[in-house]
Amino acid sequence: xxxxxxxxxxxxxxxxxxxxxxxxxxxxxxxxxxxATGGTIAGAAATGTQSAYTSGAVGIDTxxxxxxxxxxxxxxxxxxxSNVGSQDMTVEIMLTLAKRINVVLGQADVDGxxxxxxxxxxxxxxxxxxxxxxxxxxxxxVGSMRPSTAVSADGPLNLxxxxxxxxxxxxxxxxxxxxxxxxxxxxxxxxxxxxxAVQTFMSPLRGLVGVANYGKNDYYNSPIWKHTIESEFDVSxxxxxxxxxxxxxxxxxxxxxxxxxxxxxxxxxxxxxxxxGNMNKPSLEAAARAAKKGVVVVRSSxxxxxxxxxxxEVNDDEMNFVASDELxxxxxxxxxxxxxxxxxxxxxxxxxxYTY
Ligand code: ASP
Numbered sequence: 001x002x003x004x005x006x007x008x009x010x011x012x013x014x015x016x017x018x019x020x021x022x023x024x025x026x027x028x029x030x031x032x033x034x035x036a037t038g039g040t041i042a043g044a045a046a047t048g049t050q051s052a053y054t055s056g057a058v059g060i061d062t063x064x065x066x067x068x069x070x071x072x073x074x075x076x077x078x079x080x081x082s083n084v085g086s087q088d089m090t091v092e093i094m095l096t097l098a099k100r101i102n103v104v105l106g107q108a109d110v111d112g113x114x115x116x117x118x119x120x121x122x123x124x125x126x127x128x129x130x131x132x133x134x135x136x137x138x139x140x141x142v143g144s145m146r147p148s149t150a151v152s153a154d155g156p157l158n159l160x161x162x163x164x165x166x167x168x169x170x171x172x173x174x175x176x177x178x179x180x181x182x183x184x185x186x187x188x189x190x191x192x193x194x195x196x197a198v199q200t201f202m203s204p205l206r207g208l209v210g211v212a213n214y215g216k217n218d219y220y221n222s223p224i225w226k227h228t229i230e231s232e233f234d235v236s237x238x239x240x241x242x243x244x245x246x247x248x249x250x251x252x253x254x255x256x257x258x259x260x261x262x263x264x265x266x267x268x269x270x271x272x273x274x275x276x277g278n279m280n281k282p283s284l285e286a287a288a289r290a291a292k293k294g295v296v297v298v299r300s301s302x303x304x305x306x307x308x309x310x311x312x313e314v315n316d317d318e319m320n321f322v323a324s325d326e327l328x329x330x331x332x333x334x335x336x337x338x339x340x341x342x343x344x345x346x347x348x349x350x351x352x353x354y355t356y
Contacts, residue, residue, distance in 0.1 A: 030111035030167035032074040033104050035097060036060040037125075038084040039118025041155040043147030053147040055085030055118055063116065066148060067156045073215050074111070074167040086118025086125070086143075091241050091337070094125055098132045098235055105135035112138035112166030116159065119143040119200065122178060123191055127331045130176040130187035130227045131338055131356060132235045138171035139228075141178045141187075145198045154181065154198050157214075164215035171217070174209055175227035184210040186223035188356075191328055193304065204305040205326055226355050233338045241337040244268035246329045248302060249279040255286035262289075268296040268336040272329040277301050277308035284314065291320040296340065296349060300324035300332045310350070320346050325353045 036042065038056025042063060045053035060078035064070060081100060082093045101113050117125055126141045133139055142162035144155030162179040165171050176187040180201045189206040203209075210219035245261045249271055261269050269290055273279050277299030279287065287297045299321055301308050310316045310323040324332040335356055339349045 029072075030074045031109055032076050032112050032114060032163050032166045033110055034060060034064070034076060034078045034114045034116065034163070035100060035104075036063070036078060036080050036116045037082045037086070037089070037093065037097065037118070039086050039116060039122075039143045040147050041116050041118075041142065041144040041159065042083060043085075043144075044149045045147050048149055048151040053149070055087075055147075056083040058148050059083070060116070063148065063155065063159060066153075067160050070160050070163055073160070073163050076163065081115075084118070086121040089118070089121045089125060092239075094128050095235055095238060095240075097125070098129055101129065101139060102134050102236070105133070105137045105139070110137070111169075112140065112171065114159070114162045114166045115139070115141045117141050117143050119145060119180070119192055121330070122201075123187070123328075124330050124334055126176050126178050126187035126190070128334045128338075131231050131233045131335070133176060133228045134234070136173050136229055138166045138168065138174075139176045140166045140171070141176065143180065145196065145200060157182075160215060161212035165212055165217055168217050170219055174219075174222045175225070177209060179212055182212055183208050184212055184217065184219070186225075187227070188223050188225045188326070188331070191304065205307075231356070233341075235338075238341065242267040242340040244270060244333045244336045244340070246270045246272055246333055248272045249274045249283065251280075253280050253283045255280075255282040258283060258286035258290055262293060262295050266295060267340050268298065268333075270298045270300050270324070270329045270332045270336060272302040273299050273308070274302060276306075276312050277323060278313055284319070287321065288319045291346075296322060296336060296346060298322040298324050298332050298336055298349075298353075300327060300329040302329070304328075322346060322350045322353060327353060 042058040043053045043055045044057040140162045142158050146153045165179050178185045185203045186209045189203040190201050193202045194200040243266050245266045291297045308324045
């Protein structure tokens with residue numbers, strides 16, 4: 001009898017130790033919230049080897065179930081914000097996402113956020129969040145080039161690495177990050193460079209922030225641009241952004257689209273100029289007319305890398321234009337939409353392009 005009691009007590013003690021150590025392990029893991037918005041990472045096709053598929057077809061729980069070991073990296077909670085291909089991303093969804101991130105990261109027990117997102121407009125959402133998230137904690141966007149049902153889908157490992165980056169205290173303070181194909185990019189510099197290849201995102205001007213290797217990360221540098229808690233932009237009371245159009249320049253460009261943009265209500269126009277943000281004379285004149293009417297004109301470039309400088313071949317001072325510096329047209333549009341929320345002069349807006 002005494003021996004049986006001893007065995008029972010020993011078992012009880014062993015179970016208690018096991019339960020409390022697993023609770024402890026759970027407590028010691030970082031807490032990461034995944035906010036899902038859709039994209040190819042949540043896409044599905046009828047077979048594993050066809051190119052046609054539908055973006056944003058699979059929910060966050062299904063995505064997580066496809067990633068063995070992901071819950072060893074962090075305690076994970078998932079929330080669905082939207083389920084769209086990122087070609088259908090809207091300012092409204094971006095604002096909802098930003099506000100939700102600020103609430104979630106305001107909770108003391110949340111260590112980082114991952115956002116699953118389509119790759120087509122990922123750079124725009126990443127850069128937008130970089131300007132309006134009010135936290136130093138890691139914010140990581142992730143997507144995939146192949147749908148979840150594809151042979152050799154890239155989403156599961158990308159998601160695993162993204163959670164590893166969001167859970168890593170060394171990611172904090174580097175602004176919004178993007179993890180794709182083992183590389184960690186900063187929101188300011190990354191851009192999509194290939195329509196379909198798995199290796200599509202590059203940071204041509206500033207290089208990588210680091211690399212992610214099965215949940216272990218190596219950091220090379222920190223973005224130098226102002227972001228997150230240092231940013232002056234606040235969207236907590238904002239429900240829409242002013243309209244900013246992007247117009248693509250080409251040889252013998254027709255200037256009418258610039259006039260049409262102004263006539264239909266654009267408050268800002270970004271020219272995806274040729275070379276160093278150039279456009280032909282009729283378009284320059286149309287852009288100057290727009291600027292005279294109070295529409296802010298930013299000269300960016302359709303060229304994939306390089307900066308657009310002030311007063312090089314275009315007299316920006318005279319025409320009252322802004323030069324986009326390092327921002328490509330799609331990111332210049334994001335910064336200009338936020339800048340237009342404030343009553344700023346053109347030269348103050350120019351300073352924002354040197355700062356963010
Ligand atoms: N069209 C898709 C999207 O952006 C492509 C992708 O996610 O890779 O949602």
